[in-house]
Amino acid sequence: MRPPALEQGDLIGVCAPAGPVNPDRFRAGLALLSRHFRVKVPDGIDARAGFLAGSDERRAAELQALLDDRDVRAIICARGGYGVTRMLAQVDPAPLAADPRPLVGFSDVTALLAWSAAAEVAPIHGPMVSQLGDLPDEDLAWLVRMLTDPRPAGVVPWTLSPIGAPPAPGAEAVTAPLVAGNLCLFAHLVGSPWRLDLDGAVMVTEEVTEKPYAIDRYFTQLAHAGVLRGCRGVVLGDLTRCTDPPTPQGAPDDPAPALAAIDERLRTFGIPGLAGAPIGHGNRNVALPFGGRAVVDFARGTVELLDAAVS
Numbered sequence: 001m002r003p004p005a006l007e008q009g010d011l012i013g014v015c016a017p018a019g020p021v022n023p024d025r026f027r028a029g030l031a032l033l034s035r036h037f038r039v040k041v042p043d044g045i046d047a048r049a050g051f052l053a054g055s056d057e058r059r060a061a062e063l064q065a066l067l068d069d070r071d072v073r074a075i076i077c078a079r080g081g082y083g084v085t086r087m088l089a090q091v092d093p094a095p096l097a098a099d100p101r102p103l104v105g106f107s108d109v110t111a112l113l114a115w116s117a118a119a120e121v122a123p124i125h126g127p128m129v130s131q132l133g134d135l136p137d138e139d140l141a142w143l144v145r146m147l148t149d150p151r152p153a154g155v156v157p158w159t160l161s162p163i164g165a166p167p168a169p170g171a172e173a174v175t176a177p178l179v180a181g182n183l184c185l186f187a188h189l190v191g192s193p194w195r196l197d198l199d200g201a202v203m204v205t206e207e208v209t210e211k212p213y214a215i216d217r218y219f220t221q222l223a224h225a226g227v228l229r230g231c232r233g234v235v236l237g238d239l240t241r242c243t244d245p246p247t248p249q250g251a252p253d254d255p256a257p258a259l260a261a262i263d264e265r266l267r268t269f270g271i272p273g274l275a276g277a278p279i280g281h282g283n284r285n286v287a288l289p290f291g292g293r294a295v296v297d298f299a300r301g302t303v304e305l306l307d308a309a310v311s
Helices: 023-033 056-068 084-090 094-098 107-118 137-148 183-188 212-224 256-269
Strands: 011-015 038-040 072-077 103-105 161-164 173-182 202-208 233-240 272-275 293-297 302-305
Touching: 011 056, 056 072, 056 084, 056 094, 084 107, 103 107, 107 173, 107 183, 161 233, 161 256, 173 183, 173 233, 183 202, 183 212, 212 256, 233 256, 256 272
Parallel strands: 011 038, 011 072, 072 103, 173 202, 202 233, 233 272
Antiparallel strands: 161 272, 173 293, 293 302
C-alpha cells in the first residue's frame, strides 16, 4: 500500500532508532527539512548508550509514539549506525497499517523499511536527517518530491555501467519492483520475520566500510539462503570506503576491489547488474519508492520509475 501524499507544511516526525545523533549534523539537516515541513523532534532524541541512541526500550517507545500520533504524516530517521534489528519486535505495526505513512531511511534503517513492508505499507529508501546537510540541494528536492507527488518520476538521470552476467536474450529490460537496502542488512535479515523478498524483484543496494571479502560473503550467503533465487537483477549504489584496509574517512576512495567482488558473484549466479546509482553513504543519496515498479534496462543502463512513493 502506498501512503497518502504529504503537503508541504505537514508534520513529519523524526526518530533515532539506531546510533547516537551527531548534534551539528542533525541540526543542519533539521534546518533544511524544516523549510518544507513542520518537524516533530521528540525529547531524548540526543540520548546515548554506547553505540546506540539510548536503550532499546527508549528507541522503540520513541518510534511507537510517532506512529501513534495521527498528526504525524511521515517519519524520517535521524541517522543509521546499528541497533534497529534489536527493537523491531517491540514496535506495534498496527497504527501504521491503520493509518499508512511513509517511513524514510537507509543503511541500518533497512531493517525498519523491511518492517514497514511486512506491515504492507511501502516505505522510502532515502536520506536521513543527519545526512541532508552533506547532500546537494537536488537530493533534498527529490526527497520532498517523493513525499508529496503521487505522479511517477519516470526515467531517472543516472549514468550506469553494466556489471554481472549479461542479460539473457529478450530480457535486456525487465519490469520489476525495486527492493532497496543496505547489503549487510539484506544478509542479516535472513531468518528473521522481516527477511526481504527478491523473487521477481530488482535488488538496489549499497554498502559502507565493508571489506571486499565481506561483501563477497554477503552475496554468497544470500545465494545460499535462496534470497537471490528469482532476483531479476541488481542496481548498485555507492561502495563507500569498502577497501582492505578500510579507506580513512576523507581519503581518496577506491571501490574497484569491492565492485570486482560483486561483479564476480553476479556472474556466477547469472544475475545482470548496473553500477553507479547515486545512492548510499557517498555525496549523493537519491530517494526511491521501496517496492515500486521500475523498468530496468541492463543494455541501455537506464532506470524508469513506474510507481510513485505516495498515492
